[in-house]
Amino acid sequence: MEERSIGHKNPLALFFNLVGRKTVRIVADLGAILIFFAIAFVKIFQRKQIREIIQQVFYIGAKSSGIVTLVALFTGMVLGLQLFYTLIKFGSEGVLGSAIALSLVRELGPVLTAIMITARAGSAMAAEIGILRISEQIDALYTMRIDPMRFVVSPKIVASIISFPLLTAFFDLVGILGGYLTGVVLLGVNGGAYLYRVQSSLVMSDVRGGFIKALVFGAIVSTICCYQGYFCHIRNGHHGAKAVSVATTSAVVMSCVMVLIADYVVTSFIM
Amino acid sequence: MDAPLVEFRDVTKGFGDRIVLNGINLKIYENQITTIIGKSGSGKSVLLKHIIGLLKPDDGVILFQGKPVLAMKKSEWNEYRSQVSYLFQDNALFDSMSVFENIALPLRQTTNLKKKEIESRVLQRIEDLELSEAADKYPSELSGGMQKRVALARALVTNPKIVLFDEPTTGQDPIRKNVILSMIAHYRRKFGFTAVLISHDIPDVYFISDRIILLWEGKVGFEGSYDELAVLKHPLVDEFLRSLEGFRDELTGLLSKEVFRSRYASTLGARTVPSVSAALFSVEFDRLNEALGPQAAVAVVSALGDYTNRYFSGLGGFSARQSRDQILTIFPHTTAEEARKMIDEFGKKLEEEAIAGIQDLPGIKAGVNHCFEVYVRAGITEVSPGDEIKEIIDKAASRQDIVATHRCEFGGTA
Numbered sequence: 001m002e003e004r005s006i007g008h009k010n011p012l013a014l015f016f017n018l019v020g021r022k023t024v025r026i027v028a029d030l031g032a033i034l035i036f037f038a039i040a041f042v043k044i045f046q047r048k049q050i051r052e053i054i055q056q057v058f059y060i061g062a063k064s065s066g067i068v069t070l071v072a073l074f075t076g077m078v079l080g081l082q083l084f085y086t087l088i089k090f091g092s093e094g095v096l097g098s099a100i101a102l103s104l105v106r107e108l109g110p111v112l113t114a115i116m117i118t119a120r121a122g123s124a125m126a127a128e129i130g131i132l133r134i135s136e137q138i139d140a141l142y143t144m145r146i147d148p149m150r151f152v153v154s155p156k157i158v159a160s161i162i163s164f165p166l167l168t169a170f171f172d173l174v175g176i177l178g179g180y181l182t183g184v185v186l187l188g189v190n191g192g193a194y195l196y197r198v199q200s201s202l203v204m205s206d207v208r209g210g211f212i213k214a215l216v217f218g219a220i221v222s223t224i225c226c227y228q229g230y231f232c233h234i235r236n237g238h239h240g241a242k243a244v245s246v247a248t249t250s251a252v253v254m255s256c257v258m259v260l261i262a263d264y265v266v267t268s269f270i271m
Numbered sequence: 272m273d274a275p276l277v278e279f280r281d282v283t284k285g286f287g288d289r290i291v292l293n294g295i296n297l298k299i300y301e302n303q304i305t306t307i308i309g310k311s312g313s314g315k316s317v318l319l320k321h322i323i324g325l326l327k328p329d330d331g332v333i334l335f336q337g338k339p340v341l342a343m344k345k346s347e348w349n350e351y352r353s354q355v356s357y358l359f360q361d362n363a364l365f366d367s368m369s370v371f372e373n374i375a376l377p378l379r380q381t382t383n384l385k386k387k388e389i390e391s392r393v394l395q396r397i398e399d400l401e402l403s404e405a406a407d408k409y410p411s412e413l414s415g416g417m418q419k420r421v422a423l424a425r426a427l428v429t430n431p432k433i434v435l436f437d438e439p440t441t442g443q444d445p446i447r448k449n450v451i452l453s454m455i456a457h458y459r460r461k462f463g464f465t466a467v468l469i470s471h472d473i474p475d476v477y478f479i480s481d482r483i484i485l486l487w488e489g490k491v492g493f494e495g496s497y498d499e500l501a502v503l504k505h506p507l508v509d510e511f512l513r514s515l516e517g518f519r520d521e522l523t524g525l526l527s528k529e530v531f532r533s534r535y536a537s538t539l540g541a542r543t544v545p546s547v548s549a550a551l552f553s554v555e556f557d558r559l560n561e562a563l564g565p566q567a568a569v570a571v572v573s574a575l576g577d578y579t580n581r582y583f584s585g586l587g588g589f590s591a592r593q594s595r596d597q598i599l600t601i602f603p604h605t606t607a608e609e610a611r612k613m614i615d616e617f618g619k620k621l622e623e624e625a626i627a628g629i630q631d632l633p634g635i636k637a638g639v640n641h642c643f644e645v646y647v648r649a650g651i652t653e654v655s656p657g658d659e660i661k662e663i664i665d666k667a668a669s670r671q672d673i674v675a676t677h678r679c680e681f682g683g684t685a
Contacts, residue, residue, distance in 0.1 A: 048380060140363035143323050144377040144425075145352050151380065 036230070037157070037223040043150040044158045052155035053162075060121040060156070060222075061163030065170060071116050072109075072171040076178020079103060083179075084187050096189050097197030100179035101172075105202060105210045109172040110164075111263055114217035117160075117167065118255040122225040125156050126251035129229030130244035138230070153230065157222045164218030165211050172210065209270045216266055220258050225251040274337065276301040276433065276465055277322055282331035284317055291317045293489030294331070299433075299482075304459060304466040306476050309486030315469040318486065319435050322467065323355050324348075353381070356426035360438040362418045364410040364425070371397070371406045374425045381429075396424040399461070419451055427462060434459075436468045440476075452479050523576020523592055531591030531599075532660065538603045539656055547654040548610035551667035552579060552598040552674075554647055559596075562643045571645060572596055578624070582617055593664055607653045614649050618674035621647060647675040 043049075079100050087093045129152060132138050141148045176198055183189040232238075232247035275298035284292040291314040299305050299322075307315045320326040321333055324340070332339045335351050343351060364373050374396055378389045397406050400420045410418055419439065426434055440451050452472070456479040459466050470476040483500050485493035493500060526534065538547060554575055576598055579590050583600050590600040602610050650671035654663055 135361065136359050136363040137365060139325055140357070140359055142325060143355075143357035144381065144429075145349070146377065146380045 033223055033227050036153075036227045037219065040149055040153045040157050040223070040226070043147065043154040046147075046150050046154075049150070049155060049158075052151070053158050056155045056159030057162055060117065060159050061166060064117050064120050064163070064167060067116055067120055068113060068167050068171050069174050071112060072174035073178040073181075075108060075112060075171075076100060076104065076175035076180075077182045078178075079108075079175070080179035080182030080187070084183055084189065093183075093187075093189055094193050095197055095201075096179065096183045097176075097194040098201035100183070101176055101198040101202050102206065104172045104175040104179075105206050107263070107267075109175060110168050110210050110213035110217060111259060113168045113171045113214065114164065114221055114259045115256055117164065118221050118225070118252055118259070121160075122221050122255050123248050123252050125222065125225040126229040126232075126248045127244055129153070129226055130232040130247045133230060133233050134240055134244060148230075153226045156226055157219065160218040160222035161215060162218075164221075165214040168210060168214035205270070209267075212270065213263060213266050216262050217259050220262055221255045224255045224258060227251075228254070273300060275299055275334075276336060277467075278334040278337075279318075279321075280332045280334065282318075282321065282328045282333060284314070284321065284326065284328050290489055292321075292328070295486075295489070295491055297484050297491050297494055299465065299467055301432075301465050302463060303481035304456065304468060304479055305482045305484060306468045306470055306480040307484045307486060308470065308476070309492075313486040314489055315486055316437055319357075319437055319467065319469060322433070322435055323357050324352060325357075353429060354432040356429065356431040356434045358419075358422050358426050358434060358436045358439060360441055362410070362422035364418060364421055366410055369407050369409055370402060370413070370421050373410065373421060374428050377425065377429050392428060396428045399427075400424045400458075416451070420454070423454070423458065427458070427464070430462075431464060433465045433467065436466060436470075438469050438471070440470060440472050452476060455479060523573050523580065523598075525576050525580050525598065526589055526591045531589065531601075534589055535601055535660060538601060539654070539658075546604065546606045548602045548605045548607050549652055549654050549663045549667055550600045550602070550610060550614055551593075551650045551652075551664055551671065552600065552647060553649075553668075553671065554596050554645060559643070559645065575621075575647065578621060579617075582620065586613065593660075597664070597668075599660070599664060599667070601654070607651055610651050614651060614674055618647070618649070621675040622677070645677040646673050648672060649674040 044053075080096065083096055083099045084093055087096060087099065129138075132148075132152060138148045138152070141151055180191070180194055184191045184194050228247040228251035229244070232243040235243050235246060238246045277299040279295045279297045282292055282295040283290065291312075295314075295318065307318060309315050317326060321328060327341065332341070334340070338347070340348070340351060365376070368376065371393060375389055375393045378384055378392060382389075384392075394406075397403055400423060402417065402420055402424060405413055405417055405421070410421065413421065423434075436455060439455065452470075455466060455468065468476065468480070482496055483493065484491060485500070487493075493503065525531075552575065554571055559571055572592075576590075576592060579598055579600065583590055583602075586602070587604065588600045588602045590598050593599050602613070605613070648671040650667035650669065652663060652666040652670060
């Protein structure tokens with residue numbers, strides 16, 4: 001008791017106390033999310049999953065293609081503009097295709113796709129599962145002998161793992177097309193040179209790296225969003241609709257941060 | 272009595288430091304409607320969730336047909352779970368699924384039945400519960416009563432042996448409450464399941480219950496039939512009834528005891544009130560219950576309360592039910608002598624206008640072989656500053672006399 005009161009008065013002890021507690025909580029949360037993912041992953045292979053998975057692929061994948069197209073097109077166009085005016089200073093505008101293709105396939109494609117799907121489908125996952133939780137529909141599933149992890153969570157995770165790489169590839173293609181529009185159509189770079197540079201600079205390891213990142217991001221985003229929604233009812237101090245809104249916000253913020261952290265980790269492994 | 276279908280033995284459950292169930296012992300019998308009553312937070316839903324396995328006890332045993340459920344093998348556990356359905360307070364229907372899909376969900380997900388067989392079973396339940404027009408609609412397009420029927424259809428589609436109802440009437444108006452309770456009783460007879468209900472709708476829920484279990488501070492305060500509860504003179508029962516009150520007593524329209532108490536305090540606190548009197552009315556609920564059954568007895572109490580409320584409100588008095596069959600009325604600005612005159616007049620009017628109509632109340636079956644008598648008694652006392660309500664009741668109870676009578680002779684009134 002004495003030690004505790006001294007600790008509370010000492011600013012340094014207070015600081016370490018705070019940092020320590022936060023760290024322990026973050027590590028515990030990450031552990032819980034990992035276990036959550038493992039349980040959901042195992043249930044992917046149980047029966048009566050195909051229909052649910054197809055539905056989720058349609059929702060997470062196909063229905064996200066519009067926003068992905070839009071973001072990819074403008075990302076490619078901005079890259080085209082920025083890189084063109086940078087490269088022209090060195091008389092290297094001919095390598096515009098390489099610069100755009102490598103930036104998109106290695107880095108921007110997987111990361112921006114993940115962030116866009118987080119905003120669109122990830123937030124919806126967290127909110128949907130959160131509402132199922134607070135309206136006792138998760139409990140209702142249990143009472144009907146339907147495993148909520150199998151029925152609600154697993155299809156979303158597997159659909160994300162399928163959809164993320166496909167959408168990333170789509171993002172890369174549309175982004176390269178956007179770069180073509182600004183570089184070739186608007187700024188007069190040679191079209192043949194642009195496409196040749198794209199083709200010659202990209203190697204299989206770049207595509208594979210982007211693919212691995214997309215897989216990892218898909219697993220991370222869907223697991224975090226489902227986890228936040230699934231356990232929204234045990235958040236301290238938040239109940240009902242407020243708990244769902246806090247869970248949704250946390251899901252989006254945490255997913256984006258974890259995507260960027262995972263991007264660095266995966267890049268450092270594949271480089 | 273037969274062996275219980277479900278039995279709790281010394282079941283204890285706590286959340287953190289709070290013990291919700293503290294060594295619960297109770298029995299649920301097959302083909303009966305068992306109603307669990309108790310204050311909010313007394314552990315009713317927790318108890319129900321233990322039956323279906325949503326919660327596990329910290330200590331004690333839950334037996335199904337004499338077998339501990341937690342010691343069951345996986346196949347036995349699955350078999351047990353397949354025999355229990357749960358109807359949630361807010362129905363817990365899936366908003367994104369149609370009525371048909373909601374009802375079909377447990378069959379599609381937990382059985383290997385063919386599509387045609389599932390469709391035929393679901394359509395049968397839809398027809399049983401008169402939901403044919405709503406089959407393709409979504410839950411949000413239905414009324415509260417219809418949603419409840421959909422939830423019941425979903426709970427019954429797997430042909431369960433036990434259906435657990437978690438506060439099925441909460442938030443409904445008094446008429447709908449009775450409709451839902453009647454529906455439960457009707458379908459229980461039709462499908463032959465065992466029902467366990469949580470309800471606060473006293474006395475409505477008594478009409479359909481075979482057994483009542485009163486939870487009190489984590490323990491079973493009472494377990495038995497409503498008839499046994501009705502004759503039980505125990506402070507626990509009265510205290511529980513008090514805890515259910517709102518602004519007005521739903522049964523009689525009288526003030527709730529809490530509102531009555533604060534009005535009494537402000538009446539005595541006003542210096543301009545020179546004299547205050549009180550009258551305690553009673554109708555011998557236990558005798559009526561014995562003679563006519565609980566439904567009729569409650570109907571008589573309801574009629575008396577309603578008439579008392581209307582009569583004395585116009586004269587400046589205010590009243591509240593103090594127990595199942597006692598109504599206390601306070602008369603500000605009134606001496607005991609004046610109060611006596613008012614009550615004599617009230618007695619005559621009561622006989623002419625209210626009691627004579629008792630035979631027409633729901634649940635009363637008067638006839639050649641079923642005659643009954645109703646005596647309304649009243650005791651009058653003066654109220655002194657500082658008198659507690661309990662003291663007033665005791666004083667008035669010791670001075671009670673018959674003020675109105677109803678006797679039937681061969682179905683008529685004498």
